[in-house]
Amino acid sequence: MTIIVFTQKEIIEWQSQYPILKEIIELRPVFWMNPNLTKMDEAISLPLTRKDIEDAELRWQRFAPFLERTFPETSATNGVIESPLKEISQMKNKHLTEMDGKFYLKCDHELPVAGSIKARGGFYEVLQYAEKLAIESGMLRNDEDYEVFLTDRFKSFFNQYSIGVGSTGNLGLSIGIISAKLGFNVSVYMSMDAKQWKKDLLRKNGAEVLEFEGDFSEAIKAGREATVKNPKGYFxxxxxSKHLFLGYSTAALRLEKQLKAKDITVDADHPLFVYLPCGVGGSPGGITFGLKQVLGDHVHCFFAExxxxxxxxxxxVTGELDNISVQDxxxxxxxxxxxxxxGRPSRFATVxxxxxxxxxxxxxxxxxxxQLAYLADTEEIYLEPSAAAGLIGPKQIYRYAEENNIKLSHANHIAWATGGSLVxxxxxxxxxxKGKNLK
Structure with missing residues (x-):
């Protein structure tokens, strides 16, 4: 990664063009409405379609028998990696008293095995790669039960191959766990931000962990360079990553069923607001893409950073997408x-x-x-700090609703809880x- 670091003159010029940058650079909390927001049927050059999401969901279904046998904690859902949708009315009543509509938590902190949203993308990409290798080698027939992935024959085959990933923590955790279970040699390149317990858990599960003093971009660069040198390496x-993105997008098909089970309608009179913690942008971007494809334009997705x-x-804001970083x-x-x-967003997802x-x-x-302390006190739900970013979402969107003539009286709100159960x-x-002491 090249860090440009603009001169003071250049920064002033950027701020003149995009005034909100001044507040961002001063590290002040901001709320930004996207002027490029487009209706689904008018969006151009989207790299994927609903058919891609449905094909990805079929792949999840094919691997369900393998996942159920490999991870007993998925037996209750027959091998499906999914989380509940819970109403958090006590949190709303005590800390969001002016909020209209109902407030829900999408509990991806409870996702089995990896305990975070990264199980969706990380598991999916490894599974699609394993399937691809098995089919291309002739080891897997189209009509075969995927429990064959449990056999020593398959594990020996995958042991020829290496998987690498750069991570701040949860993505590496999910990829390390599933890759090692399949038999791959897996290396996780972790930035300085990664928590020690995540490194320890990865090593316990059979992954190699390489630690870096730099941030995420440096870890991912090092991992990419090391992995591609191996002719049988996959980074x-x-x-x-299209495949990570697709793994996240399938959450929309499952959420649609959960909404129907709770008699929650999504239309002009019943808009749905979703608040998604955002790092590189792959998981919130994939979920947003899926929700827009499945539920349409009356779902409104906001990222929290x-x-x-x-x-x-x-x-x-700048329109530079992944060509610019916070360090600049x-x-x-x-x-x-x-x-x-x-520091730098995803090339694929940000488009x-x-x-x-x-x-x-x-x-x-x-x-x-x-926010994590408020949630623990009111709902007895415990999250890691990053996963609490969506909880203030309903306080942010009043100007957006007013400017877009959206009625909030019958709105529903979902904060996406991205991790915490393995902490x-x-x-x-x-x-x-710490949260209690800050109140």
Missing amino acids: IDDED PTHSPSVLIGL FGIDNRTEADGLAV VSDQLTSGIYTLEDDELYR PEKDMQMFYN
Whole structure:
């Protein structure tokens, strides 16, 4: 990664063109509405379609028997990696008293095995790669039960291949766990932001962990370079991956069923607002793409980024997308929200988000801790700091609703909780105590 670091004159010129940059550079929380927001039937050059999402869901179904046998914690869902949708009325009633409509938590912190949203993208990309290798080698027939992936024959075959990934934590955790179970040699290149317990858990599950003093972009660059040198190496690129994106997008098909089960309608009179923590932008971008394809234009998706790591915000505000980083503007990319500590956005996802994201807001680390403590006190649900970023979403969107003539009286709101269930108890207690002390 090349860090440009603009001169003061250049920064002033940028701010003149995009006034919100001044507040962003000063690390102040901001709310930005996307002027490029486009209706689904008018969006141009989208790299994927609903058919791609449906094909990805079929792949999940084919692998369900393997997942159920490999991970007993998925037996209740017959091998489906999915999380519940829970109403958090006590959180709303105590801390969002002016909010219209109902408030829900999409509990991806409860996703089995990996305990975070990254199980959707990370697991999916590894599974599609394993399937591709097995089919191309002639080891897998079209009509075969995917429990064959459990056999020593398949594990020996995959042991010839290596998988690499750069990560701040949760993506590496998901990819490391599933790759090792299949038999791949897996290396996770982790940035300085990654928590020690995540590194320890990866090693326990059979992954190699390589640690870097730099941030996410440096870790991913090193991982990419090392992996591609191996003719049988496969690098999972969080900055530019169609398959990660597709794995996240299938969440929309599952959420549609959960909404129907709760008699939640999504239309002009019942808009749906979704608040998604954002790092490199792959998971919120994929989910937004899926929701727009499945539920249409009456779902409004907002990304939430730390004030010190507003990479997608800067990319979209300037129109430079992945060609620009937070460090270029002198922003340090240091945040307690390790999964969101990203200086440069995803090349693949940001092109899509530029058209489909309704807006982005930023928040300070202290607010993350406050919100996770509020949620624990009201709902007895515990999240890691980055996963709490969506909880203030309903407070942000009043101007957006007013300017777009959206009635909020019958709105529904979903904060996407992206991780936390695998956090060691002592670490979670530390998060909670910090939040309580900040109230």
